[in-house]
Amino acid sequence: MTESPDRPRVGWGLVIHGGVGVLPRARMSEDLEAAYRTCLADSLGAGHRALAGGGSAEDSVVEAIRVMEDSPLFNAGRGSNLDWRGVASMDASIMRGPDLGAGAVSAVTDVRSPIDLARRVMEDCPHVFLSGEGAEAFAREMGIESSPNEWFVTPRRLEALEAARAREAEGDATPNTVSRPPDVPAAEGKGNGRDDVGRPDVAGTGGAGDPLTPEDFAGTVGAVALDREGRIVAGTSTGGMANKKWGRIGDSPVIGSGTYASTRCGVSCTGWGEYFIRNAVAHDIDARMEYLGVSLAEAARQVIHDKLESQLTGLGGIVALDAEGHVELAWNTAGMYRGWVGPGGVPEVGIY
Ligand code: ASP
Numbered sequence: 001m002t003e004s005p006d007r008p009r010v011g012w013g014l015v016i017h018g019g020v021g022v023l024p025r026a027r028m029s030e031d032l033e034a035a036y037r038t039c040l041a042d043s044l045g046a047g048h049r050a051l052a053g054g055g056s057a058e059d060s061v062v063e064a065i066r067v068m069e070d071s072p073l074f075n076a077g078r079g080s081n082l083d084w085r086g087v088a089s090m091d092a093s094i095m096r097g098p099d100l101g102a103g104a105v106s107a108v109t110d111v112r113s114p115i116d117l118a119r120r121v122m123e124d125c126p127h128v129f130l131s132g133e134g135a136e137a138f139a140r141e142m143g144i145e146s147s148p149n150e151w152f153v154t155p156r157r158l159e160a161l162e163a164a165r166a167r168e169a170e171g172d173a174t175p176n177t178v179s180r181p182p183d184v185p186a187a188e189g190k191g192n193g194r195d196d197v198g199r200p201d202v203a204g205t206g207g208a209g210d211p212l213t214p215e216d217f218a219g220t221v222g223a224v225a226l227d228r229e230g231r232i233v234a235g236t237s238t239g240g241m242a243n244k245k246w247g248r249i250g251d252s253p254v255i256g257s258g259t260y261a262s263t264r265c266g267v268s269c270t271g272w273g274e275y276f277i278r279n280a281v282a283h284d285i286d287a288r289m290e291y292l293g294v295s296l297a298e299a300a301r302q303v304i305h306d307k308l309e310s311q312l313t314g315l316g317g318i319v320a321l322d323a324e325g326h327v328e329l330a331w332n333t334a335g336m337y338r339g340w341v342g343p344g345g346v347p348e349v350g351i352y
Pocket of ligand 1: 019020075218219220238239240241249250251252269270271272273274276
């Protein structure tokens with residue numbers, strides 16, 4: 001494992017993320033960092049094995065994401081962030097490039113692997129997006145493994161919930177209030193056009209006064225794979241934000257915002273979901289390639305750095321692949337858990 005160099009190119013392979021909002025170095029022990037790196041490498045290994053064995057990009061994305069969903073280190077599946085009730089309420093989506101097939105689920109509370117369920121929606125359901133109880137009923141129909149909600153709840157996420165509740169009680173913004181884009185007039189009240197919440201401390205002190213800390217949106221997971229047939233598939237899975245309102249849905253399951261794939265590229269996002277929804281980030285990257293004729297790297301730079309950074313709190317990042325196998329990793333935070341692997345099977349991972 002080594003730090004990821006910028007923009008490698010793979011013949012076939014995959015790129016993954018384990019979320020932005022990484023733990024600050026001061027709170028990252030050697031053991032914990034090693035555990036993150038090992039899990040990222042395991043995820044890449046699972047996705048690579050699927051492709052090397054002749055599997056599809058769908059297989060690779062689901063296998064890679066499942067490893068991170070099962071790990072309590074990441075904010076997806078077991079170890080998901082908790083909503084204000086203390087419940088793990090999970091979202092996931094998957095999209096395949098060649099025919100724009102897509103599947104998404106939101107607010108599922110007992111599905112062991114939400115990305116697996118999203119794939120079943122894509123492949124076995126006439127609809128693209130199922131939510132809540134209906135999605136859970138469909139999972140049972142499909143014979144998908146379930147676990148009681150307590151199985152997803154970890155001590156670390158309970159602590160993050162308590163911290164977020166304490167900040168809220170002190171009068172700080174809840175995670176789903178966001179500052180306004182420069183061209184939108186300020187709104188009254190507490191809606192998502194509000195502009196008085198300031199920039200989160202992405203370096204991660206997380207003290208009183210910070211509307212968000214890395215723990216609030218750490219660890220969403222995603223993968224984009226390019227298989228030997230040249231097919232691109234992207235997927236994303238998350239527990240969303242700590243202390244989110246009951247029923248809040250982020251960008252991760254929203255096709256075009258948190259996940260998108262076409263014949264040009266595949267994109268999986270992580271970050272402050274309300275921004276990613278309002279800017280249709282994943283689709284915007286694809287659209288810039290199509291309409292402006294720019295490269296994946298340039299499209300990602302324009303969206304993640306020029307566009308989102310101009311909105312002050314549009315924090316986040318993406319991993320992506322284009323049809324030629326160029327890997328793109330872009331983030332505007334202190335770091336992003338990430339990695340990629342090509343045909344050789346040597347995983348490259350990075351955090352800061
Ligand atoms: N984008 C996710 C959400 O807003 C959070 C994350 O990426 O960590 O739900």
